[in-house]
Amino acid sequence: MNKRSVAFIEPAGTQANVFENYMRFPLMGPLYLGTILHNAGHTVRIYCENIIGEKIDPFDIKADVYCISALTVSANRGRLLAQEIKRIYPDATIIFGGIHASLCPETFEGVADHIIYGEAESIIVDLIEGRITDKIVRGIAVHDMNDLPSVNYSLLEGMEAVTTVPIMTSRGCPFDCNFCTVTKIFGKRFRMQSPERIMKEIRHAMRFFRTRWFFFYDDNFTANRKRVREFCDLLIESELDINWTTQVRSDIADDPELLQLMEAAGCRIFFIGFESIDNDTLAAMHKSQTRNDIEKAIATIRRRGISIHGMFIFGEDHDTPESMQATVDFAIRHHIDTVQFMILTPFPGTQYYESIVAQNRLIHKRWDYYNAMFPVFRPATMSPSTLQRETLRAYERFYSLGRLTIDTLRLLIDIFVDALTWNFGRVFTYSFNDIFIKGASHFIIGKYARSYEPYLKFLQRIEEKNVIDEGLLTGEGGGIGVRRRNRS
Numbered sequence: 001m002n003k004r005s006v007a008f009i010e011p012a013g014t015q016a017n018v019f020e021n022y023m024r025f026p027l028m029g030p031l032y033l034g035t036i037l038h039n040a041g042h043t044v045r046i047y048c049e050n051i052i053g054e055k056i057d058p059f060d061i062k063a064d065v066y067c068i069s070a071l072t073v074s075a076n077r078g079r080l081l082a083q084e085i086k087r088i089y090p091d092a093t094i095i096f097g098g099i100h101a102s103l104c105p106e107t108f109e110g111v112a113d114h115i116i117y118g119e120a121e122s123i124i125v126d127l128i129e130g131r132i133t134d135k136i137v138r139g140i141a142v143h144d145m146n147d148l149p150s151v152n153y154s155l156l157e158g159m160e161a162v163t164t165v166p167i168m169t170s171r172g173c174p175f176d177c178n179f180c181t182v183t184k185i186f187g188k189r190f191r192m193q194s195p196e197r198i199m200k201e202i203r204h205a206m207r208f209f210r211t212r213w214f215f216f217y218d219d220n221f222t223a224n225r226k227r228v229r230e231f232c233d234l235l236i237e238s239e240l241d242i243n244w245t246t247q248v249r250s251d252i253a254d255d256p257e258l259l260q261l262m263e264a265a266g267c268r269i270f271f272i273g274f275e276s277i278d279n280d281t282l283a284a285m286h287k288s289q290t291r292n293d294i295e296k297a298i299a300t301i302r303r304r305g306i307s308i309h310g311m312f313i314f315g316e317d318h319d320t321p322e323s324m325q326a327t328v329d330f331a332i333r334h335h336i337d338t339v340q341f342m343i344l345t346p347f348p349g350t351q352y353y354e355s356i357v358a359q360n361r362l363i364h365k366r367w368d369y370y371n372a373m374f375p376v377f378r379p380a381t382m383s384p385s386t387l388q389r390e391t392l393r394a395y396e397r398f399y400s401l402g403r404l405t406i407d408t409l410r411l412l413i414d415i416f417v418d419a420l421t422w423n424f425g426r427v428f429t430y431s432f433n434d435i436f437i438k439g440a441s442h443f444i445i446g447k448y449a450r451s452y453e454p455y456l457k458f459l460q461r462i463e464e465k466n467v468i469d470e471g472l473l474t475g476e477g478g479g480i481g482v483r484r485r486n487r488s
């Protein structure tokens with residue numbers, strides 16, 4: 001078999017996304033699949049538009065096979081790229097995979113030679129070498145996560161822009177939140193790498209990057225606590241001295257000793273999906289957590305000096321403008337370090353999507369707007385434009401200049417008092433990073449608040465007329481005038 005040149009493309013969403021400006025992270029799928037193909041002797045490059053910081057031009061990328069990995073928000077851009085590639089290189093093979101291809105393959109009908117559902121490590125070589133010829137192919141879940149190769153990060157174009165090393169040590173989640181696509185792709189069985197293997201991954205990654213910040217992408221890093229305990233022991237013993245961030249659930253508060261160990265091993269920030277402070281909303285989402293669990297988690301984690309990035313979702317049927325602003329009050333009162341207020345988004349393939357479609361509440365299927373920042377369905381207790389406005393107001397309140405000033409002053413006073421009293425005990429809890437993120441978020445939110453106006457106008461029009469003016473929305477996202485980041 002001739003060796004082939006393969007280009008992986010991770011398109012960016014075409015709409016403004018508050019966080020993409022300083023969160024330059026690649027998906028791990030292209031990195032794993034690219035590494036496997038590279039190890040099999042094929043020539044591989046991976047192009048992630050979010051990392052490169054601009055739109056890629058297919059004229060600049062010549063390959064035998066184009067593998068496009070799209071989320072829902074980047075599906076239209078992926079489709080458009082495929083059309084351009086086919087026009088420029090009619091003999092090239094185009095393969096779509098990833099979350100959106102798995103959950104909504106019809107999006108890529110007519111532009112894909114192959115569409116792959118689910119995990120593709122065990123089929124990618126056969127696919128590229130032509131032993132699999134079916135148009136629709138079902139991948140096979142990786143059975144043992146320790147069998148995966150170590151990621152070759154140098155395949156990633158523009159990897160110098162990555163300031164935090166991405167690593168994913170597990171797949172699957174035993175929970176079943178109704179809005180989430182994770183279990184639809186990776187299943188409910190939690191599969192994980194061993195503590196020794198995670199250490200090997202860290203050492204391996206350190207050969208590619210100078211930074212000592214790592215982000216463990218795992219959806220629920222502490223689902224198996226014994227593993228995390230052993231990993232932290234190994235990390236402390238190794239004296240590698242890295243800082244890391246990961247995603248956990250509120251139930252981590254049940255194990256304060258583990259928290260202490262994680263902090264000692266360099267864990268600095270937790271990303272936690274709190275989703276809501278209302279128990280009825282949490283129950284409707286099948287979140288398997290209560291407001292009490294959230295409060296306990298915040299208090300316990302704060303005591304251990306780990307920062308919290310709290311993620312909330314607005315727009316569930318029990319939500320009102322008042323409950324949304326009460327969530328902001330809650331986040332401020334409980335000193336959550338940074339927050340994300342996402343608008344509930346019915347992603348195809350989820351239980352939530354099915355129920356919204358069945359109730360005829362979906363406004364449109366322009367995937368560019370499915371980035372949890374635009375209402376794409378009709379909420380139960382308020383208009384879509386109210387949901388949009390109240391979400392922006394929530395952000396503006398949380399990241400207000402007044403709060404930023406107070407937090408900065410508080411930190412400076414702590415440092416001053418500690419220096420005077422010769423107290424070094426809490427030096428490691430000073431969080432310059434939080435102040436920086438809050439400051440950046442304040443400016444980014446101000447900028448994006450202005451760019452959401454066209455979508456708000458679109459929502460108001462459909463609310464007045466009760467019809468969708470298709471002319472206002474275009475597939476590539478320029479139609480309603482929401483500004484894109486300048487990529488060219």
Ligand code: B12
Nearest residue numbers: 025026027028029067069071072097098116119120181371
């Ligand atoms: C890391 C991460 C992020 C990072 C960076 C992601 C990025 N570059 O887009 C950050 C924090 C910035 C982020 C942001 C967002 N994220 Co996010 N994120 C993740 C997370 C936790 C891990 C992604 C990952 O690497 N997975 C592991 C790898 C191995 O999986 P994979 O890339 O899908 O690849 C496998 C298969 O899909 C397949 N495959 C993939 N590509 C291809 C291509 C070909 C050709 C083939 C054959 C096969 C194939 O094979 C691979 C190996 O088995 C996932 C959850 C998850 N478990 O995946 C959510 C997830 C992808 N995010 C999600 C969402 C909604 C978002 C946001 C819109 C909102 C938000 N949460 O802020 C933004 C949008 C970002 C954007 N691109 O515009 C959703 C996407 C849902 C959807 N239907 O699109 C997910 C699935 C979480 C969820 N709860 O549902 N995210």
Ligand code: SF4
Nearest residue numbers: 173175176177180219
């Ligand atoms: S939201 Fe988190 S806990 Fe819920 S199913 Fe998805 S990954 Fe699991």
